[in-house]
Every structure is written in structure tokens, then in C-alpha cells.
Amino acid sequence: MRNVLVPTDFSPASFDLAEKAIHTMGEQVLNITLFHAFQMPFFVNDLIRKQRQPYHxxxxxxxxxxxxxxxxxxxxxxxxxxxxxxYGNTPAVFRNFVDANDIDLIVYPxxxxxxxxxxxxxxxxxMFKKSRVPLLRQFKSKRRVITLPEITAVEEEAIALLKMLNATS
Structure with missing residues (x-):
């Protein structure tokens, strides 16, 4: 079982990344962690105030x-x-996050x-590049399988085109 980290901006594109990772990993069982980092509050007042979490x-x-x-x-x-x-933006803080969550792979195309x-x-x-965690940068492409009837139709079009070219020359 692999623990995979996928960055998210909370949009459907994040799920496309996760889906591409699933296809690339084949039959491996995955624990997917959708991840977003936020700046650590700088002022004490920001910590004291009762406010919503930034991701709320x-x-x-x-x-x-x-x-x-x-x-x-x-x-x-x-x-x-x-x-x-x-909360944090340093490689050391991220490394602690990775270790705490046993992340094996980061999806980062x-x-x-x-x-x-x-x-x-x-x-x-x-943070990703300095983490020393393998990065999944490229995905396996989905190949289009051409069925026999499609090949026949393509061949028929090619033969018709060749006949037209021979007739004009």
C-alpha cells in the first residue's frame, strides 16, 4: 500500500491529478492525501483571535x-x-509532515x-523538491485502442483517396 500526496487547490483539477496517479500506479492500493499548505500566522493577535480555519x-x-x-x-x-x-512553508516543517503521514510519493507533474x-x-x-520524497512528474498516457472495424474504415478511406489521386494524375 502506497501513501500518495496530491496537492489540491480544492478544484476538480486536483481530482484529475489524483485520478491520473491512480491510473499510473496500476493495481497498487493507495492512500491518497489531498494537501494544501498555509502560511503560519505571524502576529500573536492572529493566534489569539477566534477565527475560522483558512480552509473552512x-x-x-x-x-x-x-x-x-x-x-x-x-x-x-x-x-x-x-x-x-x-501550517508552514519550510522544507523542515514539510519533512516532519511527510514523516508523520508516511508519505511515499508526491504527485507533482x-x-x-x-x-x-x-x-x-x-x-x-x-517544499516538494527538497523533501527527498519521490515525485511523480509524468503520467502514463491513456492509449486509444483501435478496433478492427475502425481499422477497416480507415483503410477504406485511404484506398478511396489513393484512387482519387491516381485518377487525377
Whole structure:
């Protein structure tokens, strides 16, 4: 069983990343952790004030439903899917998070673009790269399988095109 960390901006694109990771990992059973980092409060007043967690408004019913749907869609590959956040932006703090959650792999594609969804959101790029945890940067592509009737139709079109070219020359 692998513990996989997937960065999330709470959008459907995060679930696309998780789904691509599931396809890439094949038949391996995964514990998926959807992850978002927030800046540590700087002033004491920020710690004392009673305020909502920064992710409070981001954890919508749609987000929760997407988590359930992903688990239902891949019951053999997905053991658990959870959301976890981190207060901090240093590689050392992130390393402690990784160790505490037994993260084996971070899904971090080459084309990943961080999207700040809260004023305290932190770009995880440096933390991921310095964590010494393997990064899943590229995914297996879904190959389109051509069935025999499709091949025949393509061949027929090619033969018709060749006949037209021969007739004009």
C-alpha cells in the first residue's frame, strides 16, 4: 500500500491529478492525501483571535462529494482519501509532515501550476523538491485502442483517396 500526496487547490483539477496517479500506479492500493499548505500566522493577535480555519470555506460539499466519488469509482485502488493541511512553508516543517503521514510519493507533474486560493496559501514547490520524497512528474498516457472495424474504415478511406489521386494524375 502506497501513501500518495496530491496537492489540491480544492478544484476538480486536483481530482484529475489524483485520478491520473491512480491510473499510473496500476493495481497498487493507495492512500491518497489531498494537501494544501498555509502560511503560519505571524502576529500573536492572529493566534489569539477566534477565527475560522483558512480552509473552512474551501472544503465544500462538492469537494467532499468528489472525494467520495473517486473512492467509489476506484474501490480496489483507493483505500482512503483524506484532506490534510499544513501550517508552514519550510522544507523542515514539510519533512516532519511527510514523516508523520508516511508519505511515499508526491504527485507533482511538470506542468503543475500553483493557484493561491486563500491569502495565506503557500506554494509547495520548494517544499516538494527538497523533501527527498519521490515525485511523480509524468503520467502514463491513456492509449486509444483501435478496433478492427475502425481499422477497416480507415483503410477504406485511404484506398478511396489513393484512387482519387491516381485518377487525377
Amino acid at each position: 470555506d474551501l472544503l465544500t460539499d462538492a469537494f467532499r462529494n468528489n472525494c467520495k466519488q473517486l473512492k467509489q469509482q476506484y474501490p480496489k485502488q483507493v483505500n482512503t482519501i483524506v484532506f490534510k493541511h499544513l 511538470d506542468q503543475y501550476e500553483f493557484r493561491q486560493v486563500h491569502p495565506d496559501s503557500v506554494n509547495p514547490d520548494t
